[in-house]
Amino acid sequence: MKVAILSVGTELIFGQTVNTNATYLSQQLNLLGFDVLYHYTMGDNPGRLKRILDIAYEDCQMIITTGGLGPTEDDLTKEIICQYFDDELVQNEESLSLLKAYYQQMNRTMTDNNLKQTVLPSKAIPLQNHAGTAPGFWLEDKGKIIISLPGPPREMKKMFLDEVIPRLKSLVKDFLYYKTIRTFGKGESSLETEIIDLVHNQTNPTVATYAKEGECSVRVCAKGSSMEAAELACRRVIDEIKNRLGEYIYSYDDEDLVQVVGRKLIERSISISSAESCTGGMFAERLTEISGISKVFDRSFVTYSWDAKEQVLGVKRETLEKYSAVSSQVALEMVKGLYNITGSDICIAITGVAGPLSDGDNPVGLMYIGVSYKGEIFVEKFQMRNIDRKWNRNYAVLKMLDTVNKLL
């Protein structure tokens, strides 16, 4: 089935917001076996939206819109779609009671302009918003399908996963099975080179690689007359990828590295604590994203300055002076100090130069990770080839997580 994605929002057309919604929906729809032909983006403008609906339905049977469903005056998507389908807006009771419940749960009073949100085209099925207040809807008429989702990515994604995908699956004839294999430690082009024959020669399953902030994924996706047939087709190729890239793979189920690490720590009751310099608390912050992590994670020290390293962790002043803060010696003393304080099963410390500027002694991107586990202490050195502070800090945390994952 051919699909067009319509993104509505003046902030998009003004260039204030990057249109990640269209990218996300394209990815998901392709995986489900739909053909996305176009993305159309326009401001909150009734005439243009109407025009694009006409144009898009000339080639596509399905349109997915994002944005313009909110409670404010410029949110017009619903009205225009309603006119296009010769329908009328009516109070949707199901949607209203869901929104009331949402406000009750939040212990907030619903304002009148929120009522506007639960008014939907009479032929529409409401789609519940589990992450906000604007409901979406699904409307089918005269062989055309329109699915309207809210603009904020968090709300849109949740609604798409919970409310749209189950309904889309009934439209697809073939069963689709896919796995996303997550890797760390190898760049995209080098990773692709290892499996280029699989990427080129496969039509079912298809194999594709994706780069994402220092990580790389391989997606294997097959269609079949049954789910079992589709899975079987994937399985053979996944085994081959495992043979070639095994050491870099940390998940076959599209889990984040922090989820994998957090899950293993909790399952095995292995306690962990951290001492961070250049990452500024990002390691602890990521780990504490995991619900239930308090079972194994009890504290972390962000020791940014020399004083902090000395006073909190007991790093010797002379070590700092002799080797600089970004050195194997300091990483070692940091992790030793950390272990003396916390006694955690795994202690991990990091010191490095995040950039964009050098610290005067060391190049940007140089990092040392100190680790203690089961009576052993070691330091890993690595050098990133990037001067971007954000990228380097993120990559450093991934590297810390990867190090912990390999211990487990």
Place this chain on the structure above:
Amino acid sequence: MKVAILSVGTELIFGQTVNTNATYLSQQLNLLGFDVLYHYTMGDNPGRLKRILDIAYEDCQMIITTGGLGPTEDDLTKEIICQYFDDELVQNEESLSLLKAYYQQMNRTMTDNNLKQTVLPSKAIPLQNHAGTAPGFWLEDKGKIIISLPGPPREMKKMFLDEVIPRLKSLVKDFLYYKTIRTFGKGESSLETEIIDLVHNQTNPTVATYAKEGECSVRVCAKGSSMEAAELACRRVIDEIKNRLGEYIYSYDDEDLVQVVGRKLIERSISISSAESCTGGMFAERLTEISGISKVFDRSFVTYSWDAKEQVLGVKRETLEKYSAVSSQVALEMVKGLYNITGSDICIAITGVAGPLSDGDNPVGLMYIGVSYKGEIFVEKFQMRNIDRKWNRNYAVLKMLDTVNKLL
């Protein structure tokens, strides 16, 4: 002048690449006083590209394309544009000699498929690529303008800045001035209610509100015969918005809250340290995004468990037992303990329930922030109306930053 942006690339329509080009061009074009009406995105498909050219020129006098100018087989943008304008592709000598010089400079041999890149429509002016090999071009015919740029963002941006902007400036009559006002502490619909008359009654400047993860922005944008005239038109409305929303505004220059806080701390040499429970290091991590923050930020403690709060910060066990970890009393003892250790000008501590599950004693979203500054210590309580862990943690950090900002 009305403009459409056409992004060509199968990777965009497959959702493998986020379309940042359209965002960048929109931003730039709006600043220059052009009206961007649509973004169109499609794969490397001749039929669809031809169709969208027809559609786009119905409303727009100018089209900017990105992508499809490269040397490989699927790069078809140029051919289709040539057909559309009834033109023919000819070897462009200027472009060829530039490309030859580029290869020479790089000390590389030019391969044959690179020749294809210097073939341009006969009526086109070549646009030099200072960051890659595919030249762009500018073509004007029968009142229509088309500007074709390469797909890779780095090449596209450089070409746009160096080669396109100087040519565009001669086309613009109006000057555009805009300001983005950032606020915290008021939801979008409630904020809009306060300035709804300005949103409705203004055409120059225009006023619009945008929500973004717990924050809200107001954009004021005016055209004028000179930059001064446009600025003056904005100024009057900005003053009125300041009157009404002043207490919620933290930036008139589209700065992030953390940038504002970081800048003020650094400028005034006010030292800060933090003790975090539910936010797990996110406050420290955000603050250390700011380059140069080491001047005022020296450490942070992530005290997740009762033990950590007791051992690191000296929170009394009986306080934890009597009032629970999420209490005004514990927040107070955390910040006192923190001050005893660091003596920072500002000490800030947070304890709360991030969710999604309650801690047994307290509702999800309940937070206490303890602050000490200039000899005063106080605790702020707030209750978030969300059960999403990520959202709550992010909002809690914004609340901490907002609290610090109000002290400064």
